[in-house]
Amino acid sequence: MVNSKKIISLELLKSSFSGAIQKFSPKYAFSNPVMATVWIGTFILMLQIIYYIGSGIPIQNEIFIFIWLVITLFFANFAESIAEGRGKARADSLKKTRSSTMSKKVDKVGDLNFTEITSSELKIGDIVFVKAGEMIPGDGEVVLGIASVDESAVTGESAPVIRESGGDRSAVTGGTRVISDHLYIKITTKPGESFLDKMIAMIEGATRQKTPNEIALGIVLVVLTFLFLLTVLSLIPIAKFVGSQVGQNWNFRFSIWLALFVCLIPTTIAALLSAIGISGMERLIRHNVIAKSGKAVEAAGDIHVLLLDKTGTITLGNREANRFYPAVGIMEEELADASQLSSLSDETPEGRSIVILAKQRYAIRERNLKSLDVNWIPFSASTRMSGVEIYENGKLIRNVRKGASDAIRKYIESLDGNIPQTMQMISDEVSRKGSTPIWVTEGNKLLGIIELKDIVKGGLKERFATLRRMGIRTVMITGDNPLTAAAIAAEAGVDDFIAEATPEAKLKRIQEEQSNGYLVAMIGDGTNDAPALAQSDVGVAMNTGTQTAREAGNMIDLDSNPSKLIEIVEIGKQLLMTRGALTTFSIANDIAKYFAILPALFLPLAPLNIMQLSSPDHAILSAVIFNALVIPALIPLSLRGVKYMPKSPDSALLRNFLLYGGGGMVFPFFGIKLIDLIISGGYL
Template sequence: MKSNYFVSKELFLSSTGNAFQKFSPKYAFSNPVMATVWVGTLLLLFQILYRIILGEPLRNELPIFFWLVLTLFFANFAESVAEGRGKARADSLRKTRSSTITKKVNAVGDKNFTEITSSELKVGDIVLVEAGSIIPCDGEVILGIASVDESAVTGESAPVIRESGGDRSAVTGGTKVISDYLYIQITAKPGESFIDKMISMIEGASRQKTPNEIALGILLFALTILFFLGVVTLIPVANFVGNQIGQKWNFDFSVWLALFVCLIPTTIAALLSAIGISGMERLIRYNVIAKSGKAVEAAGDIHVLLLDKTGTITLGNREAHQFYPVDGVTEEELADAAQLSSLSDETPEGRSIVVLAKQKYAIRERNLNALDVRWIPFSASTRMSGVEVYENGLEVRNIRKGAFDSIKKHIESLGGVVSDKNQLVIEQISRKGSTPILVSEGKKLLGVIELKDIVKGGLKERFGYLRRMGIRTVMITGDNPLTAAAIAAEAGVDDFIAEATPEAKLKRIREEQANGYLVAMIGDGTNDAPALAQSDVGVAMNTGTQTAREAGNMIDLDSNPSKLIEIVEIGKQLLMTRGALTTFSIANDVAKYFAILPALFLPLAPLNIMQLSSPDNAILSAVIFNALVIPALIPLSLRGVKYVPKSPDQALLRNFLIYGGGGMVFPFFGIKLIDVILSGGIL
């Protein structure tokens, strides 16, 4: 088996030790079905000791006891392996929680600092983290912009941008600043950081069973009671049949117990917990942390996916895409003025304008020290920014950059005019889903910069695959309907909600849920938090705010919205695996019933269709088979049944034919083979 699907040497050894620890009564009684096996095995041990003390001969109690202990061990081992695979990831995260020396400052922008350890930090403290330093604890960027290496958390080598304001201000303790600097306000106490919470979630210390898992557990326990009653009735039935044919059967306790254990649904009961844990562990391999097994299970049944546009469908920052000069102005002249007005603009949009001018016309940044410039910062009231250049105290250039209404008003205040033809260009840019930014010099309009939302690569194909899985995709954005429609078409979503407020998102989710649909929501901003909390599956982008990550019940460490395909597939895998192994287990129990019960009444030769050698070998063969089938199915429970898009009816038929049929046939061959080996003296 591939190591990805099963165990390494280290995991095998640690899981073996944990499996023996799980023999404790406290753990044993957490699984009602296996608890009956545990109690029965203990009673058999007492019987063996009693007979040894009295000097009575043992029949087949010792081998039955041995294989019942192995049955319990294999059940514990399955869960230990599933837990261990998740804990391996937790150990790698734990290594990032070193006690980091950090620079604590008294105020934002302060260059004077005191060096303290990360464990001494308190919520509200402000730290300065410079290039090459580790971020000591979770926090919010309140000043600065920098590239941050989050590979310790996400496993991805590409750095991300973190900056003050907006939805990219959250930083995680243990990650590394690789350029510039950040002033960070601490938002988490030591021991309560995002990584600490991830470790706790991965280790599954507080993993709760899902409703489906609980219901299945109740069903299995009910079947156990029924089989218990059925096996108990074998004693008077055997005595009655024996009287009729003149032979008395002596049902020893070990025989009765072995028959009981073989007939109850031990296979699925032993693997049930491992299936749930492995579903969460498989998500971890895709860099998605699930806070509960319920979320993974719900992901397998979702009908509607809501996605926030900015940062989820798009890259989050608009980029300069094209320069559109007006008549009488060259594109290079427009690019030159646009770049000059953007040199002091530290926003991603401003930097992209500088880069586009450099790429298209090799316009390099100027020596600003040689110029007498006055920067006009962006103002929410004017919705413009710009620059004024002076020579010998006289103004030689007066450039403004901003929204259409603001620039038009500015030009008209200076006696200029924005023609209808120019307004037509602006409308065309808006229809494409882009944002027009106007550039003017004095009272003359130079042209328009097209800022384009960049849709993340490969999304259209991935959304098409979701559609084939029966999942509708809905984009949510605060943009106007025109812009929203253009981006929705480019991304390939089925529907969109424009000019959406947090209240509108909540309303849409509740409407879908009221119609009986399960809803998944993907978001990254604080304004997405209510919708993430309300949805059945809330996937928060790791690049988003702390509030969003707290509200979601899953966290995508790669911040890739198309990851939902893997999340849904793993959810469906979990449900299909549980259904397949339940089908196999029940069919397996029925087959064992018909395989070994007739052998207990060997004088009735026609009933012994498998021609088992003796009642003792028949019962021991069944016990051995019952124990060995559990480890044989561990790889399947960890890997999961391969998901193939099918209707529920087709999936049910597939389960019935493959796993139901296999469960019926496999025991006949397995028990017969073991009987041949036993009768030949090999075991």
């Protein structure tokens, strides 16, 4: 990963230097209107110098001004090259994980006979077998098995994660390594189109699109440049008229006019504008969040509402068996035995957790069913039940079912059984706690209830409180019933919730919030979240989520941590505050330079030359040098960003005006005077 503590490394400086040279090409130069005027003026000045060489006309000042204008352009290019280079350093580290590896392709799930082919030969739908110590050859879904996977090459996190079939933890990424057990994986992407490839393309991308605010600021800078152009042009007739009145020749040479123009236009913010945007995306990368556009980063700084999918986002994703509630007259061990028996063929995480709970509580382990005729009843969406029928000598000796409360109720009633009122009360109480009641019956007799509990991710309540202080409302979205949703919402600490939500309901809520003028962020991980992720202003997809969700969002959280939105919002606000701070500094800086050097250009106005600059030529050259040097001086701030502090827009504006506006007004007087002393003393 990129070292977040080290802003600029020696290696980065070397690569950025060559990148800055390449950006002198006209094709690149004209992408920035303000700096394009500097490029054109510098080019014309170069032609003038070449024309006057050997003519006897002194051109020393022109050469000095030309050199420092070239340096100004170089520093502007250099700032953007450094910002791009920091992102590309992350991309280079990811490329190392993309090397073609050998993969074990099998004909069907569970097959131990495989054919070795390179990962580049894999096609969508191929099944591969990956065991401990081997690299996962491509993006896919786990279709069989459970294993610990090292994803540090992608996420930068050293702690391994569990990947298993079923549930929300089945997605795997090519280039990660299996470190325990084995997995059968169904490939879901073509070679060259994997998530890792897309990540690299996004990071390398100076494909970053300009945001609306950035475009608006660009227009303001162009307008200011035009106004300063008129201002400087107006000095030419003014100088001729005043000079004729006092007997002085104040005809501006082109080099003087150009230098004055460059010093007065907002070159500082124009030079750093692109670097600020790119560095905002790069700071997200250091937090293991990939942004697909600069617009998403900027929007994150202004969001008002955050919608979060419950499963896999607020909760760990898989419910776990937490407790057995036996019916009256039934021993808890008897309920545990029946629950485990009905779950032996259940490969879902919930089913496996029931088997584990029974084993932990009552040491109920594998049982010998080989001599019996066993008919496993798989779970189906239509019946919402699963179970087992055991026959001995053709006679049904056990008939166990487990499933949703309403499904089991109908099943028992169809067999002329009754539901004890006490069990209904227990089921309602389990739901009120935010858990899911799973009923277990043998024949038409209800044995009891299994409590499946959603595990809320640690620390979320505190993090949501922080979001609340930042003025962001949090809304949990879930398909659970209102009782369960209310309990989990209270435990997680969200402000509101939507129960029994469909993809259409999520989309409608986002559209309603947006129609009220709010910017909305959505965090999700499932295919059913994709429409909402696409509609939201900031769509953050969990890396553990489905491929569809990851493609729909405009950000991807590699750590799959919903509280990461705090960092995303802070970085978005940082980007906006940094741009505002440097814009304020740049404009104040330009105004100060105007009043600092203009009196020195007209010798009879010596009383107004409060800085006592040594000569008009030195004043101009000092201003040009200062104008060039201030750009690299501000590069670390544009890369690191202004420190975020929760403040109202008015407070932030006042702080920018006092700190950066005040600094921009004062700093040029000291800087230009110091450079003038160095020049007049013969040190430069």
